[in-house]
Amino acid sequence: MPSAAPEPIQIDAEVLSALLARIAERIGPAHVVTDGADLAPHLVEGRGLYRGTTPALVLPATQQDVAFIVSACADAGVPVVPQGGNTGLVGGQVPFGALLISLRRLNRIRDIDPVDLTMVAEAGCTLQQVQQAAADAGCLFPLSIGSEGSCQIGGNLSTNAGGTAVLRYGNMRELTFGLEVVLPDGRVWNGLSRLRKDNTGYALKDLFIGAEGTLGIITAAVLRLYPAPTERVTAMLGVPDPAAALALFRRLRAAAGDCLTGFEIMPRFGMETVLKHMQGTVRPLAGDHAWYVLAELTSTRPDDDLSELALAALAAAFEAGEVEDAVLAASEAQCDAMWRLRESLSDAQKFEGGSIKHDVSVPVSRVPDFIAEAARRCEAHLPGVRVCAFGHMGDGNIHFNLSQPVGMDKAAYLAGWEGFNRIVHDLVVSLGGSISAEHGIGLLKREELALYKDPVALALMAAIKAAVDPRGLANPGKVLPG
The missing domain is CATH 3.30.465.10 (Uridine Diphospho-n-acetylenolpyruvylglucosamine Reductase; domain 3)
Known part of the structure; x- marks a missing residue:
C-alpha cells in the first residue's frame, strides 16, 4: 500500500486558542475556519487515499499575512501545511494535525x-x-x-x-x-x-x-x-505499438523541430474507457487501433505551413508502417475535442474500479521497452489486470496505471499496491528512470524514495531541510523518509 498516514500532531489547547485568536485579529475571524463541515473538503486527497485533520484552516490575503501567520506559528511551535487547489495526487497537501494555510486569497x-x-x-x-x-x-x-x-x-x-x-x-x-x-x-x-x-x-x-x-x-x-502561437495543427493517429510511436516521434521532431509541442500516447483500453464513460466524447478514427498518438505542432512564424509539414511527415510515416490511420483537426473545436480524449483518461479510469497508479519517467528511447516489459511483468503477477500506460511520450513521462481485473474486489486489489510498486519501480530504476516524474513525492511515495534515491542525495536533502527548517514545522512528514 502507499505510505501510511502519520499520527496526527497534538497541539496544546491553550496554545492553539491563543494562536488562533492572534491570527484572527490580523486577518479577521471570518478567515479562520474551524467548523468541521467547512474543513472537510480540504482534508481529503483527490483519490481518497488520505484523510487528514487540522485544528483550523486560515486564509491570508497577502504575503504579509502569510509571513505573520507563519511567524506566529513558529513562536507557538505549531507546524503548518500550505494548500492550493487541493488537486495534488501524492498527499502532500493533506495536514495531519498541523494548521492548514490556504493560499486561495492570494490571487492577484x-x-x-x-x-x-x-x-x-x-x-x-x-x-x-x-x-x-x-x-x-x-x-x-x-x-x-x-x-x-x-x-x-x-x-x-x-x-x-x-x-x-x-x-x-x-x-x-x-x-x-x-x-x-x-x-x-x-x-x-x-x-x-x-x-x-x-x-x-x-x-x-x-x-x-x-x-x-x-x-x-x-x-x-x-x-x-x-x-502566442499563430498556427496550431493537432493530429490523432492510430499506431500499431509504442515502438512505432517512437519512430513517429523521431520523424516529427526531425521535420518540425521546436514546433512539435506535444506528443501523447494512450492504449486502446484507455481510449475505450474514455469513450465509454465520458459524456460527449467521440471516436476520433473510424477503426480500432492498439495504440493512439495525439501530436500537436504550433508556431509563431507566419511563413510556417504546419499543415503541409505535418501531411508530408505523416505520408512518410504511413509508408514506413508507423501510422495506420490519422486525422488532422479542422477547427479549434476539433483540436479541443481531441485533447479532451487524452485529458479525460484519469477521470474515466475511476469508473473501472480500483486503479494502482505510477507516475514515472524513463529516457525517451526506452519508453517502448518499459511499457512492454512492465506490462508483461504486471500481467504475470496478476492475470486479468488491465494495463493503462499513457502520457507524455515525448518527454519520457508515462502514467503506468493498472485497473483492477473485472469482478475483483476493489479493496483486495488495492492491497496489492506494494507488489506492483516493486515490479514497476524496480524496472524504471534499472532503465535509468525516476519513480516520480511530475506528481511529486508527498506522503504517497515517501518510503519509495528511501528505497530508490541515492543515499548521498537523501543526506543532502535532509541537511537542507535541517538548515532551512530546523524545527520541522514546514509540512511535516512529507517528501523526506521518516
Whole structure:
C-alpha cells in the first residue's frame, strides 16, 4: 500500500486558542475556519487515499499575512501545511494535525510585461487564470494540465508540475525566473527577479520548486511567458505499438523541430474507457487501433505551413508502417475535442474500479521497452489486470496505471499496491528512470524514495531541510523518509 498516514500532531489547547485568536485579529475571524463541515473538503486527497485533520484552516490575503501567520506559528511551535487547489495526487497537501494555510486569497496578477515576457502572479492564482491573463496580453503561458481550472500556481511550483507541453517548454522550473517565499520562521525571501542571467551564487529558487512546502511557502512567482502561437495543427493517429510511436516521434521532431509541442500516447483500453464513460466524447478514427498518438505542432512564424509539414511527415510515416490511420483537426473545436480524449483518461479510469497508479519517467528511447516489459511483468503477477500506460511520450513521462481485473474486489486489489510498486519501480530504476516524474513525492511515495534515491542525495536533502527548517514545522512528514 502507499505510505501510511502519520499520527496526527497534538497541539496544546491553550496554545492553539491563543494562536488562533492572534491570527484572527490580523486577518479577521471570518478567515479562520474551524467548523468541521467547512474543513472537510480540504482534508481529503483527490483519490481518497488520505484523510487528514487540522485544528483550523486560515486564509491570508497577502504575503504579509502569510509571513505573520507563519511567524506566529513558529513562536507557538505549531507546524503548518500550505494548500492550493487541493488537486495534488501524492498527499502532500493533506495536514495531519498541523494548521492548514490556504493560499486561495492570494490571487492577484501583480504585473505582466510583454517585452520581458514575464508575469508576476501570486500563488493562489489558478493556472487557468494565469493562462488567460497571458492570452489577454498577447502572450502564452504554456503549462497545461487537466486540473488547470482549479489547481493553483503555488501548487504547480511546489510539485514542479509538467503537463502536455514539457516537450517544447519544460516543467515549472523552466517556466519560472524568480520566487517570493515565506520561510518556516516567518522571514520573507524576495527573489522576484525577472533576469535571464543572474550568476550570483546558489540558485535558491530551485530549492523551493518541487519541495512541496517542506522548505517554505511560495507566495508569488515571476513566470516565463512566450509569444502566442499563430498556427496550431493537432493530429490523432492510430499506431500499431509504442515502438512505432517512437519512430513517429523521431520523424516529427526531425521535420518540425521546436514546433512539435506535444506528443501523447494512450492504449486502446484507455481510449475505450474514455469513450465509454465520458459524456460527449467521440471516436476520433473510424477503426480500432492498439495504440493512439495525439501530436500537436504550433508556431509563431507566419511563413510556417504546419499543415503541409505535418501531411508530408505523416505520408512518410504511413509508408514506413508507423501510422495506420490519422486525422488532422479542422477547427479549434476539433483540436479541443481531441485533447479532451487524452485529458479525460484519469477521470474515466475511476469508473473501472480500483486503479494502482505510477507516475514515472524513463529516457525517451526506452519508453517502448518499459511499457512492454512492465506490462508483461504486471500481467504475470496478476492475470486479468488491465494495463493503462499513457502520457507524455515525448518527454519520457508515462502514467503506468493498472485497473483492477473485472469482478475483483476493489479493496483486495488495492492491497496489492506494494507488489506492483516493486515490479514497476524496480524496472524504471534499472532503465535509468525516476519513480516520480511530475506528481511529486508527498506522503504517497515517501518510503519509495528511501528505497530508490541515492543515499548521498537523501543526506543532502535532509541537511537542507535541517538548515532551512530546523524545527520541522514546514509540512511535516512529507517528501523526506521518516
